Amino acid sequence: MLSIKNLNVKLEEEDKIILKGVDLEVEAGKVHAIMGPNGSGKSTLSYVLSGKGGYEVTGGSAELEGKDLLEMEPEDRAAAGLFLAFQYPVEIPGVGNMTFLRTAVNAQRKSRGEEEMSAAEFLKVVRAKAKDLKIDADMLKRPVNMGFSGGEKKRNEILQMAMLEPKMCILDETDSGLDVDAMKLVADGVNALRSEGRAFLVITHYQRLLDHIKPDVVHIMADGRIVKTGGPELALEVENNGYADILAEVA
Amino acid sequence: MAQPATQLTATEAMIAELQMPDTGWSKAARADALGRLRAMGLPERRDEYWKYTRPDTLIAPVAPKAAVFDNDEKPLFDDVDRLKIVFVDGVFDADASDDLTGEGLTIERLATATSDLHWARDFYGMLETNGQTPVARPLAALNTAFATDGVLIHVTGVVSRPVSLIYRHLSESSDAILHHCIKMEPGSELTVLENGPAAARFNKVMEVDVADSATFHHVRTQGRDHERRAATHIFARLGAESLFKSFTLTVNGVLTRNECVIELTGDDASAHVAGACVGDGVFHHDDTVFVTHDAVNCESRQVFKKVLRNGAVGVFQGKILVKAGAQKTDGYQISQSLLLDEDSQFLAKPELEIYADDVACSHGSTSGAIDEDALFYLRARGITKAEATNLLTLSFLAEAVEEIASEEMRDEINSRVAAWLERHRS
Numbered sequence: 106m107l108s109i110k111n112l113n114v115k116l117e118e119e120d121k122i123i124l125k126g127v128d129l130e131v132e133a134g135k136v137h138a139i140m141g142p143n144g145s146g147k148s149t150l151s152y153v154l155s156g157k158g159g160y161e162v163t164g165g166s167a168e169l170e171g172k173d174l175l176e177m178e179p180e181d182r183a184a185a186g187l188f189l190a191f192q193y194p195v196e197i198p199g200v201g202n203m204t205f206l207r208t209a210v211n212a213q214r215k216s217r218g219e220e221e222m223s224a225a226e227f228l229k230v231v232r233a234k235a236k237d238l239k240i241d242a243d244m245l246k247r248p249v250n251m252g253f254s255g256g257e258k259k260r261n262e263i264l265q266m267a268m269l270e271p272k273m274c275i276l277d278e279t280d281s282g283l284d285v286d287a288m289k290l291v292a293d294g295v296n297a298l299r300s301e302g303r304a305f306l307v308i309t310h311y312q313r314l315l316d317h318i319k320p321d322v323v324h325i326m327a328d329g330r331i332v333k334t335g336g337p338e339l340a341l342e343v344e345n346n347g348y349a350d351i352l353a354e355v356a
Numbered sequence: 357m358a359q360p361a362t363q364l365t366a367t368e369a370m371i372a373e374l375q376m377p378d379t380g381w382s383k384a385a386r387a388d389a390l391g392r393l394r395a396m397g398l399p400e401r402r403d404e405y406w407k408y409t410r411p412d413t414l415i416a417p418v419a420p421k422a423a424v425f426d427n428d429e430k431p432l433f434d435d436v437d438r439l440k441i442v443f444v445d446g447v448f449d450a451d452a453s454d455d456l457t458g459e460g461l462t463i464e465r466l467a468t469a470t471s472d473l474h475w476a477r478d479f480y481g482m483l484e485t486n487g488q489t490p491v492a493r494p495l496a497a498l499n500t501a502f503a504t505d506g507v508l509i510h511v512t513g514v515v516s517r518p519v520s521l522i523y524r525h526l527s528e529s530s531d532a533i534l535h536h537c538i539k540m541e542p543g544s545e546l547t548v549l550e551n552g553p554a555a556a557r558f559n560k561v562m563e564v565d566v567a568d569s570a571t572f573h574h575v576r577t578q579g580r581d582h583e584r585r586a587a588t589h590i591f592a593r594l595g596a597e598s599l600f601k602s603f604t605l606t607v608n609g610v611l612t613r614n615e616c617v618i619e620l621t622g623d624d625a626s627a628h629v630a631g632a633c634v635g636d637g638v639f640h641h642d643d644t645v646f647v648t649h650d651a652v653n654c655e656s657r658q659v660f661k662k663v664l665r666n667g668a669v670g671v672f673q674g675k676i677l678v679k680a681g682a683q684k685t686d687g688y689q690i691s692q693s694l695l696l697d698e699d700s701q702f703l704a705k706p707e708l709e710i711y712a713d714d715v716a717c718s719h720g721s722t723s724g725a726i727d728e729d730a731l732f733y734l735r736a737r738g739i740t741k742a743e744a745t746n747l748l749t750l751s752f753l754a755e756a757v758e759e760i761a762s763e764e765m766r767d768e769i770n771s772r773v774a775a776w777l778e779r780h781r782s
Contacts, residue, residue, distance in 0.1 A: 157732050178735070179736050180738050180741065183735070183736055183738035194733070195730045197733070205734075208743065213737075
């Protein structure tokens with residue numbers, strides 16, 4: 106599904122190298138987790154994959170189902186099936202959440218040459234999915250993320266993911282700012298989307314999200330590289346011993 | 357008052373081109389206005405109040421021509437049940453207009469209301485005259501002196517059907533001067549809609565007296581004929597517990613100067629004036645607002661948003677004057693521009709002048725580009741860059757558009773802006 110080879114990235118405006126040769130293969134139907142200390146490059150990886158400006162790829166490649174992601178505009182990556190659940194979802198005054206969702210769904214459909222969803226059909230689908238995430242009618246009506254609590258913003262990200270039905274979902278520290286109940290709700294939303302044809306890359310600091318979203322593979326990232334890869338037990342090792350041991354071991 | 361010779365000449369040159377209509381009761385007010393106009397002279401570039409907007413074409417004896425735009429859009433407010441009054445290049449069009457009758461109000465035309473005992477006799481030009489201090493507004497005095505027509509609306513009850521003034525522009529050399537008077541009795545309610553480019557050059561005054569507990573809503577759009585020019589004034593006086601809300605959308609137009617002069621004279625009154633404009637290329641839009649608080653516990657809001665590209669220019673001059681004794685005043689003023697490129701310009705002069713000690717007044721003015729983080733967020737959801745830019749532009753204008761009370765009209769205004777953005781994609 107997602108194939109990253111020797112990806113090297115620096116900041117566009119400074120000579121600061123952030124990713125120093127990332128290699129990663131995520132297969133369809135699998136959940137991969139990336140853990141790592143602050144500043145290891147986890148969020149940068151998610152931004153570079155989804156096409157945020159301000160980064161320069163100096164080497165390597167990233168492909169989604171064989172298509173070169175790095176050559177595409179952000180909206181084309183989304184239409185190709187890539188989705189990033191933001192760590193800090195952006196507030197957009199004056200644009201209704203529902204309008205935003207429908208515009209996004211139809212923009213992607215249009216881009217793929219599919220028919221647009223009718224207003225009535227859209228409403229039906231969005232209401233059902235919102236209900237599962239305990240997103241009420243008021244939240245759908247309000248401007249995008251305006252006045253939403255941290256948990257509401259994250260649930261809204263998952264609602265967008267559910268509506269857009271991407272193939273490759275990247276969750277960037279979706280657990281940050283969530284209490285236990287909200288984390289459970291978000292995790293349930295993600296688990297409901299797990300399927301044969303869909304893959305997940307879950308970026309997190311902590312193991313606790315992985316109690317709810319069970320990963321198939323866990324990677325440890327440090328200083329712009331993936332330094333260790335293992336099964337779910339690797340996350341537990343981090344939880345119990347911190348990163349220091351692992352980093353010392355691979356150094 | 358001694359005027360420089362050039363200014364005198366310009367004023368007299370314009371006066372020479374105009375003819376004062378003979379409408380009986382308004383004679384005295386018109387003569388008075390002409391006297392005031394001669395005393396103050398037409399605006400010129402040296403005037404502080406015209407520092408950011410060149411008045412040349414507004415005071416030229418003959419209006420510069422303006423091509424008529426071939427407009428295939430659905431007429432604005434088409435689905436709204438309203439009383440239509442149509443002016444074509446400033447001339448009343450009886451065939452296109454509805455009967456000027458309605459529940460809770462009387463409507464007459466300035467040009468044909470001839471009775472000497474008319475209620476408007478003591479009203480016509482009164483708020484305009486009040487609005488000439490402390491800042492002179494010569495184009496409004498010129499209007500009072502020479503207006504050829506307009507509507508005189510006396511509102512006695514709660515009017516549910518909006519009065520819709522439709523201004524069509526068919527002649528590329530038309531020069532229209534209209535003057536409307538709206539007198540609202542205590543507790544009455546009225547919505548006035550205005551739309552259309554009106555003329556090659558349009559000078560319009562609207563005087564609105566909102567008596568105690570009365571409610572006045574005003575939604576206006578200034579049409580998209582690229583070369584048209586307009587100088588408009590609203591003069592409003594608010595009684596106790598009254599509400600005044602005015603919103604204007606301006607798209608295109610080579611030059612627009614909208615002045616709004618509001619005086620809150622009764623306690624607990626509320627005045628909101630808002631404007632959204634979108635300009636591309638040769639476009640100069642000036643909002644000049646003067647709100648005077650002269651009563652206790654009144655609220656006023658000025659919300660002005662401008663989207664500018666390809667060298668378009670936006671101007672905002674807004675003032676809140678809080679007189680001594682106008683305690684518990686709540687005044688708010690925001691003027692913002694969204695500059696879609698580096699060629700466009702926004703000039704703002706926000707002013708507060710406060711003589712009471714127990715008031716809350718805030719003002720802010722900003723210029724900025726599209727928020728890159730928000731743009732990326734939308735694009736990451738598959739929305740194209742162009743469409744995302746449009747959404748964020750609507751988002752930027754939202755605070756102004758939200759001043760429109762009716763949701764139906766808000767939606768219509770938003771779809772107009774969206775259509776404009778579609779046509780003006782870079």
